[in-house]
Amino acid sequence: MMGSFSVKPVKVGxxxxxxxxxxTFNVLKRNAEEIARRAGRGIEVAQIAAxxxxxxxxxxxxxxTADIFDVANNPEIDVVIELIGGYTLAHELVLKAIENxxxxxxxxxxxxxxxxxEIFAKAREKxxxxxxxxxxxxxxxxxxxxxxxxxxxxxxxxAGIINGTGNFILxxxxxxxxxxxxxxxxxxxxxxxxxxxxxxVEGIDAAHKLTILASIAFxxxxxxxxxxxxxxTQLTTADVNYAExxxxxxxxxxxxxxxxxxIELRVHPTLIPADRLIANVNGVMxxxxxxxxxxxxxxxxxxxxxxxxxASSVVADLVDVVRAMTADPENRxxxxxxxxxxxxxxxxxxxxxxxxxxxxxxxxxDHPGVLAQVATILSERGINIESIMQMEVEEHDxxxxxxxxxxxxxxxxxxxxxxxxxxxDDVVGNVVRIRVEQLN
Ligand code: HSE
Numbered sequence: 001m002m003g004s005f006s007v008k009p010v011k012v013g014x015x016x017x018x019x020x021x022x023x024t025f026n027v028l029k030r031n032a033e034e035i036a037r038r039a040g041r042g043i044e045v046a047q048i049a050a051x052x053x054x055x056x057x058x059x060x061x062x063x064x065t066a067d068i069f070d071v072a073n074n075p076e077i078d079v080v081i082e083l084i085g086g087y088t089l090a091h092e093l094v095l096k097a098i099e100n101x102x103x104x105x106x107x108x109x110x111x112x113x114x115x116x117x118e119i120f121a122k123a124r125e126k127x128x129x130x131x132x133x134x135x136x137x138x139x140x141x142x143x144x145x146x147x148x149x150x151x152x153x154x155x156x157x158x159a160g161i162i163n164g165t166g167n168f169i170l171x172x173x174x175x176x177x178x179x180x181x182x183x184x185x186x187x188x189x190x191x192x193x194x195x196x197x198x199x200x201v202e203g204i205d206a207a208h209k210l211t212i213l214a215s216i217a218f219x220x221x222x223x224x225x226x227x228x229x230x231x232x233t234q235l236t237t238a239d240v241n242y243a244e245x246x247x248x249x250x251x252x253x254x255x256x257x258x259x260x261x262x263i264e265l266r267v268h269p270t271l272i273p274a275d276r277l278i279a280n281v282n283g284v285m286x287x288x289x290x291x292x293x294x295x296x297x298x299x300x301x302x303x304x305x306x307x308x309x310x311a312s313s314v315v316a317d318l319v320d321v322v323r324a325m326t327a328d329p330e331n332r333x334x335x336x337x338x339x340x341x342x343x344x345x346x347x348x349x350x351x352x353x354x355x356x357x358x359x360x361x362x363x364x365x366d367h368p369g370v371l372a373q374v375a376t377i378l379s380e381r382g383i384n385i386e387s388i389m390q391m392e393v394e395e396h397d398x399x400x401x402x403x404x405x406x407x408x409x410x411x412x413x414x415x416x417x418x419x420x421x422x423x424x425d426d427v428v429g430n431v432v433r434i435r436v437e438q439l440n
Contacts, residue, residue, distance in 0.1 A: 007040075007041050008041075009036075009041055009042030009043060009044040010039070010041050010042070010043050010044070010078050010079060010322050010325070011044050011046035011076050011077050011078050011079075012043060012044070012045055012046065012077065012078065012079040012080070012081055012318065013045070013046060013047040013048070013049065013071035013072075013074060013077040013079070013080050013081065014045055014047075014048045014049070014071075014081045014083065015048075015049045015068040015071050015072075015080060015081060015082050015083060015084050015093060016049070016050065016068075016082070016083035016084035016085070017048055017049075017050035017052075017053070017054045017057060017059075017083075018054065018083065018085075018191075019191035019306070019307050019310070020083045020107050020134065020307065020310045020311060020314065021048075021050070021054070021057075021081075021083040022054035022056050022057035022307060023306075023307035023308045023310060023311030023314075024081060024083065024311040024314045024315060025045060025048070025057050025059060025062075026056070026057055026307075026308070026311070027308060027311045027312065027315050028043060028045060028315060028318075029045075031315075035315065035318075035319060038319050039318075039319045039322040039323060040322070040323065041322055043318060043319075043322060045062050046062075046063070046074070046076055046077055047062070047063050047064075047065060047070070047071050047074055047076075047077060048062055048063070048064045048065070048071075049064070049065050049066070049067060049068040049070060049071045050064055050066070051066055056307070068084060068089070068093050069093065069096060071097075072093055072096040072097040072100060072102065073096070073100060077102060078102060078103065078325070079102060079103045079104070079105060079318060079321055079322075079325075080093070080094075080097035080102050080103070080104050080105075081104075081105045081106070081314060081318070082094055082097075082104060082105070082106040082107075082108060082111075083106070083107055083108075083314070084108075085107075085108055085110070085194075085195060086108075086110065086111075086195070087110050087111060087114055087115065090106070090108050090111045091111060091115050091119075094106065094111065094119055094130070095119070095122060098119070098122045098123050098126050098128055098130070099122075099126070101126055101127075101128060102128060103128045103129045103130070103131075103321045103325060104123070104128070104129070104130045104131070105130075105131045105132075105134075105314055105317045105318050105321060106130065106131070106132050106134070106135065107132070107134035107135055107310055107313070107314055108132075108135060109132075109135035109136060109205065109208040109209050109212060110199075110205075110208050111135075112132050112135050112208075112212055112222070113207070113208035113209070113211040113212055113222055113224040114208075114222075114224050116132075116212070116215075116222040116335075116336075117221050117222050120335040120336065120340070121340075123335065124329070124335075124340060127329040129320075129321050129324060129325070129332060129335075130335060131317035131318075131320060131321055132212070132317070133313040133314075133316055133317045134310050134311075134313035134314045134317065135208075135209065135212060136162065136209040136212050136213060136288075137160065137162055137209065137286040137288055137300070137302070137304050138164060138286060138302065138303050138304040138305045138306060138309040138310045138313065139302045139303045139304075139306075139308075139309030139310060139312045139313055140286060140287075140288065140300050140301065140302040140303075140304070140313075141300075141313065141316060142160075142213070142288045142300045143212070143213075143216065144316075145290075145298070145300055146158075146213065146216050146217055146290060146337065147216050147333060147337040148333060148337075150290060150292050150295060150298070151337070152292075152294050152295075153292025153293055153294045153295055154292065154293045154294075155217040155218060155258070155290060155291065155292045155293075156257070156258055156291045156292065156293060157255070157256065157257040157258065157290075157291050158213055158214070158217055158255075158256050158288060158289060158290045158291065159253055159254065159255045159256075159278070159288070159289050159437060159439055160209075160210070160213065160253065160254050160286065160287060160288035160289065161251055161252065161253060161254075161278065161281050161285075161286050161287050161288075161304070162206045162209040162210065162213075162254050162286055162288065162304065163200050163203070163205050163206040163209075163252060163286075163304065164187075164192050164283075164284035164285070164286055164303070164304035164305035164306070165184070165187040165192045165193045165194070165197065165200035165201070165205075165284070165305065166200050166201055166203075166206070166232055166252040167251070167252065167281065167282065167283065167284065167285065167286070167304070168183065168186075168187050168192060168283050168284045169183045169184055169187065169201070169232065170232060170235075170250065170251065170252060171282040171283050172186075172283075173237070173240070174240055174249075174250075175282075177237075180233070184197055184200075184201065187200075187284075190284075190306070191305075191306065191307060192284055192305040192306060198231075201231050201232055201233050202229065202231035202233065203229040203230055203231045203232070203252065203254075203267040203268065204229060206229075206252065206254045206267045207224065207227040207228075207229045207254065207265075207267045208224060209254065210227060210254035210255075210256055210265060210266075210267055211223065211224040211227055211265065213254070213256060213288065214256035214263060214265055215336050215337075216336055216337040216338075217256060217290065217337075218256070218258055218263055218344065218346065219336070219337065219338035219342065219343055219344050220263065220343060220344050220345075220346060220348075221336075221343055222336070223265070223348050226265060226348035226350075227265045227266065227267065227348075228265065228266040228267065228268070228350075228351040228354070229266075229267050229268075230266075230267065230268035230269065231252075232252050232269055235250060235269055235434075236432075238361070238401070239359075239361060239432060239434060242359075242361065242389070242391075242401070242403050243271050243359065243434075244274070245389065246271075246359075246387060246389065246403065246405060247273060247274050247275075248271035248272060248273060248274055248279075248359075248436065249271070249272055249273075249274045249279040249280075250269050250270065250271055250272075250434065251269070251270055251272055251278070251279060251281070252267070252268070252269055252270070253267070253268065253269075253270040253272070253437065254266070254267045255267075255270070255437060257354075258346070259349070259355075261347075261349060261353065262346060262347040262348060262349040262353070263346055263347070263348050263349060264348075264349050264354040264355075265348050265349075266351060266354060268434075268435055269434050269435075270434070270435050270436065270437050271359050271405075271434055271435070271436040271437070272436075272437060272438075272439060273438060273439075276439055277299055277301075278299065278439065281301060284303060284304055284305055284306060285301065285302065285303060285304060286301070286302065286303070286304025286305075287299060287300065287301040287302075288300045289439060297439075351411050352410070352411050352412040352415070353410065353411070353412070354410075354411050355408050355409065355410055355411070356408060356409075356411065356435040356436065356437065357386065357405065357406055357407055357408045357409070357435070357436040357437070357438070358404075358405070358406045358409070358414050358433055358434070358435060358436060359403070359404070359405050359432075359433070359434045359435075359436050360403070360404045360405075360406070360418070360421075360431055360432065360433055361401055361402070361403050361431065361432035362374060362401070362402045362403075362404070362421060362427055362431050363397075363399045363400075363401055363427065363428045363429050364399060364400050364401075364402055364424075364426050364427050364428065365398075365399065365400070365425075365426040365427075365428065366393050366398060366399070366400050367426050369426075370400075370402070370424070370426045370427070371388075371390060371402060373424055373426070374402065374404070374421055374424075374427075377417050377420045377421055377424075378404075378406065378417055381409075381413050381416060381417050382409075382413070383406050383407070383409045383413060383414065383417060384406060384407035384409075385404055385405070385406055385407075386405045386406060386407050387404070387405045388402070388403070388404050388405075389402070389403040389404075390402050390403075391403070397428075399428055405436055406436075414433065418431045418433060
């Protein structure tokens with residue numbers, strides 16, 4: 001091997017030895033030499049904080065404590081790797097580590113999305129780095145790609161499948177007809193799901209990640225509380241099949257778009273044309289499309305969750321920290337991509353002010369003229385219909401499903417139209433509404 005690493009190794013402490021913590025330890029050990037050649041110094045795990053051992057991780061003689069604050073307060077440790085998850089204890093741990101002058105690497109999207117503004121301000125005061133590549137899209141280096149690789153661009157929009165568990169569930173349901181609960185259990189066993197899996201299926205986890213992506217793409221502060229979130233639990237096989245018949249796939253998508261009035265920040269089930277690459281991202285895989293004015297559309301694809309894919313991002317951050325720790329803090333890449341005093345106050349739009357095309361499924365009585373009434377409601381509100389499909393009468397209830405896809409329209413306008421449709425005598429129950437994005 002060329003070169004030698006006579007400089008003392010950097011000492012790191014891993015807090016949390018679950019799926020990601022175990023993966024991080026294993027990757028650091030297995031690839032120690034390769035990693036040191038990249039970082040310019042060895043990296044030594046000097047302490048682990050864990051409540052229980054991880055059978056997938058042979059920690060050998062590495063000291064283990066049950067108290068995460070032992071790591072944050074350990075004077076030997078240069079970098080604290082926070083992999084315990086959650087908003088509360090992780091928040092205290094990261095603030096303590098920063099206060100003690102330690103750099104931090106975290107995979108915690110909830111923590112960054114909710115407390116990131118405060119954490120980065122504290123980190124700047126102390127001149128330390130808080131790195132969070134693993135917080136978004138598991139093993140895909142998308143934070144680095146947007147923050148550095150696309151730094152020339154004015155980013156117009158980004159859209160991503162950014163929850164592996166949800167995508168795994170949707171794929172298994174669509175391809176194998178498996179039941180929702182059954183697939184979710186498997187995702188939990190594989191270590192993909194959050195401690196509270198409602199975060200996955202209700203879009204909260206994706207909204208955490210989208211908040212982070214939007215911030216580094218548009219140079220705005222983190223504003224998770226303004227993200228719109230809709231989950232996948234209400235999706236039916238009927239809509240999945242009708243979408244297919246129309247040439248679309250349903251994906252749980254996070255969308256962030258810059259408009260003149262503000263920024264759209266929304267997570268919801270979405271119909272995407274089936275021939276788009278992103279529509280064919282299946283299982284636990286994630287993908288993020290980013291559209292910039294110079295680069296055009298780029299697509300980043302890879303495993304969105306799991307032991308070593310997520311560890312790959314944690315370790316990459318660690319290498320970055322090791323390289324940058326001796327540099328003047330002013331010369332480091334800003335946490336949120338833009339210089340902290342140059343963040344924009346362009347507002348996040350409420351969902352009613354967002355614009356999208358819509359798939360509508362209307363259950364109507366088999367009477368003449370219903371379709372005409374529905375079309376009138378739409379035309380009176382200036383909503384163009386892109387396609388329409390009227391199905392056969394359903395035997396079990398005698399109702400006729402009518403499927404419509406509209407052109408792009410303001411959410412408030414479609415809500416008005418849906419309210420008017422639901423008030424028609426011949427329309428039964430609620431109109432199903434799913435957003436449609438062409439992503440072109
Ligand atoms: N629960 C998350 C997912 C883990 O399924 O995507 C990775 O952030």
